[in-house]
Amino acid sequence: MTVRGENLIGTEARRGREAAFRAVAAATGEPMEPDFPGASLADLDRACALAEAAFDTYRETDPEARAGFLEAIAANILEIGDDLVTRCMAETGLPRPRIEGERARTVGQLRLFASVVRDGSYVAARIDPALPDRKPLPRPDLRLRRIAVGPVAVFGASNFPLAFSVAGGDTASALAAGCPVIVKAHPAHPGTSELVGRAVQKAVSSCGLPEGTFSLLFDAGQSIGQALVADPRIAAVGFTGSRRGGTALMAIAAGRPTPIPVYAEMSSINPVLLFPAALDARGAAIGKAFAASLTLGAGQFCTNPGLILALPGPGLDAFLDAAAAALRESPAATMLTPGIQRAYREGVARVAGHNAVTLLAEGPEGAATQGRATLFATDSDAFLADPALQEEMFGASALVVRCPDFAAMRAVLEHLEGQLTASLHLAAADHAAARDLLPLLERRVGRILVDGFGTGVEVAHAMVHGGPYPATSDGRTTSVGSLAIDRFLRPVSYQDVPDALLPAALRAANPLGLPRRIDGAPERA
Ligand SMILES: NC(=O)C1=CN([C@@H]2O[C@H](COP(=O)(O)OP(=O)(O)OC[C@H]3O[C@@H](n4cnc5c(N)ncnc54)[C@H](OP(=O)(O)O)[C@@H]3O)[C@@H](O)[C@H]2O)C=CC1
Ligand SMILES: O=C(O)CCC(=O)C(=O)O
Helix, strand or coil: CCCCCCEEECCEEECCCCCEEEEECCCCCCEEEEEEECCCHHHHHHHHHHHHHHHHHHHCCCHHHHHHHHHHHHHHHHHHCHHHHHHHHHHHCCCHHHHHHHHHHHHHHHHHHHHHHHHCHHHCEEEECCECCCCCCCECCEEEEEEECCCEEEECCCCCCCCCCCCCHHHHHHHHHCCCEEEECCCCCHHHHHHHHHHHHHHHHHCCCCHHHEEEECCCCCHHHHHHHHCCCCCEEEEECCHHHHHHHHHHHHHCCCCCCEEEECCCCCEEEECHHHHHHHHHHHHHHHHHHHHHHHHCCCCCCCEEEECCCHHHHHHHHHHHHHHHHCCCEECCCHHHHHHHHHHHHHHHCCCCCEEEEECCCCCCCEECCEEEEEEHHHHHHCHHHHCCCCCCEEEEEECCCHHHHHHHHHHCCCEEEEEEECCHHHHHHHHHHHHHHHHHEEEEEECCCCCCCCCCCCCCCCCCCCCECCCCCCCCCHHHHHHHEEEEEEECCCHHHCCHHHCCCCCCCCCEEECCEECCC
16 A cells, blocks of 8 residues: 555545654664645645534444444454555564564554444443422432543554554544544654554545545644643643653643543653562563563663662562663664654763763663663652653663662652552462552552563453553543543433333333443343
8 A cells, every 4th residue: 555645534534734843763774655744724624624524423423333343443454454554664673573472562552442332331321210290399300321422533553553553542432432533643754654554544434434534644743732731622631751741732632612621642661669578589581571661662662660669678689680781782673763762862861971970781872763772770769859851761771770678669669659560470479568568559559460560451341550640641541441531421311201201221122232321230131
């Protein structure tokens, strides 16, 4: 399939009229064909008008039609075949197995949301029948369902060109909820974005859905993204990227005459707690596994294990020796964009220059487009004294904080900003110490995991990929897993509305066969 450098607006594909940009081949830094002229404000207006016009029809599509649409997108993505994989590899510098794995995750995610739509629990339909004889007052007939919030703006992420991008988790969950989606493509992988966008556009047509169900816009700068968030027809925003970008969009959304939620997944350093008995039993093995997680995807994961907390001892020494040895041999890896590479290099230099930090290991120097792994160490007093030491270094770099005792480890955790994940490495003898820290960890993070690392989020019903600010803008939600649909739904209650006027979800005959609660208990079939 050919990449043409076109915005996809409803059923149309048209080249923009604003300043153009090109993808940059991540490995060489060379510009790639074709150019992508940016969308104009008129293009944005058209996409928003179509989305608004599509909304009432799309949100009332029956479950089977909407599920079929999500499955059609998945099938169309697979149908692009190797053209998608090779374009994506060139634009991102990520290797084939990673891109193929990410494609499988993306397709699986779309299918998961198709099953969520078919299941229907997400509608949360509930009925409290009228009690006309209740004393002292009769109760009205009350029925509740959740409806889609409206058109959603999605910002594709640089580091997951498929699973967190044009047809990634934000788009899949918004479409599943019944929201039309307008994607602002990430400029790091425009060709990949166009190919996937065409797969969605084709599914909209083949499923007979309103054309405004999906649009994709390109922009060489930030004005289209900002105008999209500010547009009164947009009801919510999904974003994965930097704290600076996420908070800028939050400010725009909050400053609108009608403020809207921005679900931004931003920075996280994902503390890893190494407990003494686990370190004594298998310090070297944990060190090796840590190095593998740290260097995955050149460290360009928001779940990257960037902070290690441990008590000094021979177990920690074994961990550090093994981790350092593995990192010294870990080849430098191509980073996603020159900007991300520069930010990583500067972040590493800043930490390296800190007077309370020592360099434990670094990987071999790489090409100008690459990032090398680094491991630093400091102690808990120094970490507590300088908030800059908890800034995310987006790449394969981590800081080990030596804590003299569990009280110091607790103080470091208390001092941490909100995080996506915390990993605990434990043996049975560590359980009491771990139990003491769990309530604090629950306050700080969205996911607590044992004997593993947070990279490679499972797309599942019980997954939380979120966390308190600044890991995300709203720690009550997740951007991965079936619960992600909740972000794009809103409850509506119907009081004494005649059956003929009720939405199908709430009619007495339950024509959609939805799971419902009657007076708080599951409805009997
Ligand atoms: N923790 C995480 O999950 C991630 C963190 N990052 C961090 O972000 C840095 C930059 O990476 P990147 O992925 O490009 O993230 P950015 O936040 O810079 O960009 C993400 C998207 O948002 C847009 N955007 C950013 N700021 C604004 C703004 N003020 N107004 C309108 N649109 C905006 C970008 O457009 P444009 O490119 O035109 O600015 C891009 O489309 C990395 O070095 C890393 O530190 C990145 C990815 C994931
Ligand atoms: O680790 C993962 O699978 C997902 C990571 C992620 O969400 C991100 O890096 O933005």
